[in-house]
Amino acid sequence: MATDKPSKPLKLVVTGGAGYIGSVCTARLLEAGHEVVVVDDLSTGHADAVPSGARFVEGDAAEVAGTLLAERFDGVLHFAAKSLVGESMQDPGTYWRGNVVTSLRLLDAMRAHGTPRLVFSSTAATYGEPEQTPIPETAPTRPTNTYGATKLAIDHAITSYARAHGLAAVSLRYFNVAGAHGELGERHATETHLIPLVLQVAAGRREQVQIYGDDYPTDDGTAIRDYIHVTDLADAHLLALEHAQPGHHRIYNLGNGAGFSVRQVIETCREVTGHPIPAVVAPRRAGDPAVLVAASDRAREELGWKPERADLRTMVSDAWEFHRGRHGAR
Numbered sequence: 001m002a003t004d005k006p007s008k009p010l011k012l013v014v015t016g017g018a019g020y021i022g023s024v025c026t027a028r029l030l031e032a033g034h035e036v037v038v039v040d041d042l043s044t045g046h047a048d049a050v051p052s053g054a055r056f057v058e059g060d061a062a063e064v065a066g067t068l069l070a071e072r073f074d075g076v077l078h079f080a081a082k083s084l085v086g087e088s089m090q091d092p093g094t095y096w097r098g099n100v101v102t103s104l105r106l107l108d109a110m111r112a113h114g115t116p117r118l119v120f121s122s123t124a125a126t127y128g129e130p131e132q133t134p135i136p137e138t139a140p141t142r143p144t145n146t147y148g149a150t151k152l153a154i155d156h157a158i159t160s161y162a163r164a165h166g167l168a169a170v171s172l173r174y175f176n177v178a179g180a181h182g183e184l185g186e187r188h189a190t191e192t193h194l195i196p197l198v199l200q201v202a203a204g205r206r207e208q209v210q211i212y213g214d215d216y217p218t219d220d221g222t223a224i225r226d227y228i229h230v231t232d233l234a235d236a237h238l239l240a241l242e243h244a245q246p247g248h249h250r251i252y253n254l255g256n257g258a259g260f261s262v263r264q265v266i267e268t269c270r271e272v273t274g275h276p277i278p279a280v281v282a283p284r285r286a287g288d289p290a291v292l293v294a295a296s297d298r299a300r301e302e303l304g305w306k307p308e309r310a311d312l313r314t315m316v317s318d319a320w321e322f323h324r325g326r327h328g329a330r
Contacts, residue, residue, distance in 0.1 A: 010241070011035045013068065013115075015061040015106070016079030017054065018045030020188075021121065024181040025077060025234040027051040032238060037073075039064045040080065049184060062105030069109050075117030075244075076110060077237055078103065081151070084190060085125070088146035099150035100157075107161050118158065119240045122171040124226070124253060124294050126152040129287070133259075134295035137173075137251050144287055159249045168244035172299075174254040175226040175292055177233055178315040185322030186230075194225070194265055195316060199323045202273035209277060211262050213284030222262035224291045226255040229309035229318070239303040252303065255294030256310040264312065272316045 012029060016022040017038030022045070029036050036054040039061050050056045057064050061080040069076075081099050082088065088095040103120075110118065125148030126141045143149045155171050162169045178195045180186070186196050200206040214221040236254050244250070260268075263279075270277050299305045309315065 009033045010074040013076045020186045022079035023049040028234040062102045065109040069113035077119045079121045092146040103154045118169040120171040122173045123151045124173045124175045134293045136295045162249040166247045168246045169249040170240035171251045179229040179318040180322035181231045198269040202275040210282045214281045216290040220263045224259040226293045232307040236305045252299040253294040259293040
């Protein structure tokens, strides 16, 4: 298990560790016996999401790392990023600077201070509209938005640094993350993800949820998407940290292997919450494929990773408990 005590605890930096995924990963690292310093500028993260036991340094990931890494760390887990697809198309400069330039500066700081390992939170958006599903790592990378393009550029840079400077690096690509890890869960100022949007309806904070298209070539006519529990995702980062090899950059897709339709998600939320959750069909959004599911065979074989919380009801139940704990329910 990823939470077994390591033979040698590692000293690690987690950028973006005040965010949803970064905070859960930090918690799992601490549970596994590692020493963690979280770096976050709190532009989208929350200071109270930094798990107790981690040291917190507020600031820009690259700027802080330039001096922090002088303390000699065993590795960096890099989550800090701008991640709204729509915003990335409207304001691409912010995304190229905030994602790519920041990551390059972080890579240079790691090289300058001899930090040997990097685990990067990439995205399956690097593949764009896939030719096949589930999507393997060998699929062509043709991102259809600026966000995906910036993440792909960072992946290319990491490959170059690994080859030239001996960096041990792993990138993890995935689609939708769901669920919660105890008191750590999903809360964004601008919410775009389906499960929290549906739960907002159940909690009385939103009148209805929209279904963008019900005429897809799927069993119920709605789009199918991959969902992965945030704790399973965090555990994959721990395994990646253990398996990173000097001079190599490995890329792994992470998915549940099947995917769930929009209607399945809404119906499961109705069952879990006991609320009717009104849903209204709206036109399809441009560029939305019918099915997006990631193949995770390579991660299973090479990292020994297997999602242990892959059922939708578990993900929704955990997310609902977190949501009720923070906002209550009607």
